[in-house]
Amino acid sequence: MGYDIVIRGGLVVDGTGAEPFHADIAISGGKIADIGRIDATGREEIDAAGQIVTPGFIDVHTHYDGQVTWEQRLAPSSEHGVTTVVMGNCGVGFAPVRPDHHQLLISLLEGVEDIPEVVMAEGLPWNWETFPDYLDALDQREADIDFAAQLPHSALRVYVMGERGAGLAPPSADELARMRALTAEAVRAGALGVSTSRNLAHRFRDGRHAPSVMTEEDELMALAQGLNDAGTGVFELLPNTTTTPGAEEMALIDRLSQAAGRPLSFSVLLGFHDFIPQALAMMEQAAREGRQIRAQFYPRPVGVLFGLDLSYHPFSLNPSYRAIADLPLAEKGARMRDPQLRARLIAEEPDDPNPFFTTVVRRTANLFALGDPPDYHQPPEANLNARAAAAGIPVRELIYDELLKDDGRAILYCPLAHIGSEEFISASNEMFDHPNGLIGLGDGGAHYGMICDAAYPTYLLTERVRADGGKSLSLAHAVKLMSSDPAIAVGLLDRGQLKPGYKADLNIIDFEALHLHAPRVRRDLPAGGRRLIQQADGYSATIVSGQVTYRDGQPSGKLPGRLVRGAKGAPADQVPA
Numbered sequence: 001m002g003y004d005i006v007i008r009g010g011l012v013v014d015g016t017g018a019e020p021f022h023a024d025i026a027i028s029g030g031k032i033a034d035i036g037r038i039d040a041t042g043r044e045e046i047d048a049a050g051q052i053v054t055p056g057f058i059d060v061h062t063h064y065d066g067q068v069t070w071e072q073r074l075a076p077s078s079e080h081g082v083t084t085v086v087m088g089n090c091g092v093g094f095a096p097v098r099p100d101h102h103q104l105l106i107s108l109l110e111g112v113e114d115i116p117e118v119v120m121a122e123g124l125p126w127n128w129e130t131f132p133d134y135l136d137a138l139d140q141r142e143a144d145i146d147f148a149a150q151l152p153h154s155a156l157r158v159y160v161m162g163e164r165g166a167g168l169a170p171p172s173a174d175e176l177a178r179m180r181a182l183t184a185e186a187v188r189a190g191a192l193g194v195s196t197s198r199n200l201a202h203r204f205r206d207g208r209h210a211p212s213v214m215t216e217e218d219e220l221m222a223l224a225q226g227l228n229d230a231g232t233g234v235f236e237l238l239p240n241t242t243t244t245p246g247a248e249e250m251a252l253i254d255r256l257s258q259a260a261g262r263p264l265s266f267s268v269l270l271g272f273h274d275f276i277p278q279a280l281a282m283m284e285q286a287a288r289e290g291r292q293i294r295a296q297f298y299p300r301p302v303g304v305l306f307g308l309d310l311s312y313h314p315f316s317l318n319p320s321y322r323a324i325a326d327l328p329l330a331e332k333g334a335r336m337r338d339p340q341l342r343a344r345l346i347a348e349e350p351d352d353p354n355p356f357f358t359t360v361v362r363r364t365a366n367l368f369a370l371g372d373p374p375d376y377h378q379p380p381e382a383n384l385n386a387r388a389a390a391a392g393i394p395v396r397e398l399i400y401d402e403l404l405k406d407d408g409r410a411i412l413y414c415p416l417a418h419i420g421s422e423e424f425i426s427a428s429n430e431m432f433d434h435p436n437g438l439i440g441l442g443d444g445g446a447h448y449g450m451i452c453d454a455a456y457p458t459y460l461l462t463e464r465v466r467a468d469g470g471k472s473l474s475l476a477h478a479v480k481l482m483s484s485d486p487a488i489a490v491g492l493l494d495r496g497q498l499k500p501g502y503k504a505d506l507n508i509i510d511f512e513a514l515h516l517h518a519p520r521v522r523r524d525l526p527a528g529g530r531r532l533i534q535q536a537d538g539y540s541a542t543i544v545s546g547q548v549t550y551r552d553g554q555p556s557g558k559l560p561g562r563l564v565r566g567a568k569g570a571p572a573d574q575v576p577a
Helices: 099-115 117-123 131-138 153-161 173-189 217-230 246-260 277-289 327-334 340-345 356-359 384-391 396-402 421-433 456-468 475-482 486-491
Strands: 003-012 020-027 033-038 042-047 052-055 057-059 082-087 148-149 193-197 235-238 264-267 293-297 301-306 411-413 438-439 506-509 521-527 529-533 538-545 549-550
Touching: 003 033, 003 506, 003 538, 020 384, 033 057, 033 193, 052 475, 082 538, 099 153, 131 148, 131 173, 153 193, 153 217, 173 193, 173 217, 193 217, 217 235, 217 246, 235 246, 246 264, 246 277, 246 293, 277 293, 293 421, 327 340, 340 396, 384 396, 396 411, 421 438, 421 475, 438 475, 438 486, 475 486
Parallel strands: 003 042, 003 052, 057 082, 082 148, 193 235, 235 264, 264 293, 293 438
Antiparallel strands: 003 020, 020 033, 052 506, 301 411, 506 538, 521 529, 538 549
């Protein structure tokens, strides 16, 4: 018997958390056929000696809803070993939508997810109206990795209520019933679940709140009941951490979990949210009652990136900056070296209708030069405030000078955590070990000029496993956190483990050569739009559905990635670990 591919002699890290072992892996018909000593040959033989072989990673929190409709590579996720992404998070997306609301959703995604309006206006084909229509459109798409979609609450609300929904009006009983029915319809058609956001920072670009964030409990319950009616799917939520006490927010999440009768996950920022102990207690109680609630967390401090060629920096919303904001980078840098403009920009304050963005650019108390390779865990003395104090100069002058370095391509890193690096590592280690922790928040496909977090698999393997020899996080556990754990959390039980019968999504990684580069700007979006990319060395091969999609970090041209409609069961002879 011959196989499509045989991977020889790699160290198999199978995604279950079990100790790695050396073995061959045979692939046939898009699935793993055998693991062990393989005597038969494959049409393609891959020598993995000295390398690790892992399941493809699964990112449950992305925003490729638009990108997947205009291009076939779901980068940067697919460049970091991710083979399945879940999009439609945070209650935002592009379906369902009526033709006269296209611009409204574009404006919403521009504000919430930092996707330039011109990119969406040129890139989106809008060949759908209902959510089942959207799934049918996605069914025609081919990509380098698999993708699954969730029903976004804000789009659903506007679809049902029209401009009243965008204006935050309360829904009628009939409108609530319609939302419930459409949620069930979307999930039955193949949506992986439903998502919402109560985060008050989520706003249109003009400062108005996103449609979902001020909704009352009865509307959230309609979504949960729609899931219950469908009998499948997951609920994803961003909590309100601004005006609602943590105990109240956790109690609401608990009630939604009970009403849905389905798995629920919500986002937390380690070192930023003070309700995490309450959240852990609530999740543990739910587990004792047989319900699955998980906290999505990011494995390093979530941070905004500032730069002259990016969306924002501490001077980007100042009145005097508007005249140069759209200039080519070289010309912009030359203008900013003018002493008079420099003095005005340093003296001015930001002015913008969206209070979230003015808050963002004012966040200069915790600011670092990112560097290359990027350093996400810098000591306190590397803080620009500390450096300015040591040099005896105002910190805004130092920030200004740092932005002009590398011909204006320098990037500054502003972690949102209120704690130091060592404290963050300790907090994240606790979440790694907690049964209700779920790595997420990579946000691929969004925040094109503001955040570049989709590279977290490479960060986790290099900085949290290899750097300390696996003492705080073992290789086996790290791979499990990125493969079988997220697969089980969202009901994709056909992937995430290296066992016979499972989907043949794999990575072959030269672990010792694995290296994460600094983010860089690439202008390859529709209309010449800009995005941050972050490349890596060490991924010898990525395989999706039994086809090699990347070799040594370069795309092979094969596009086996498809829409994943709904939950998937485990192979008949296997059960989830």
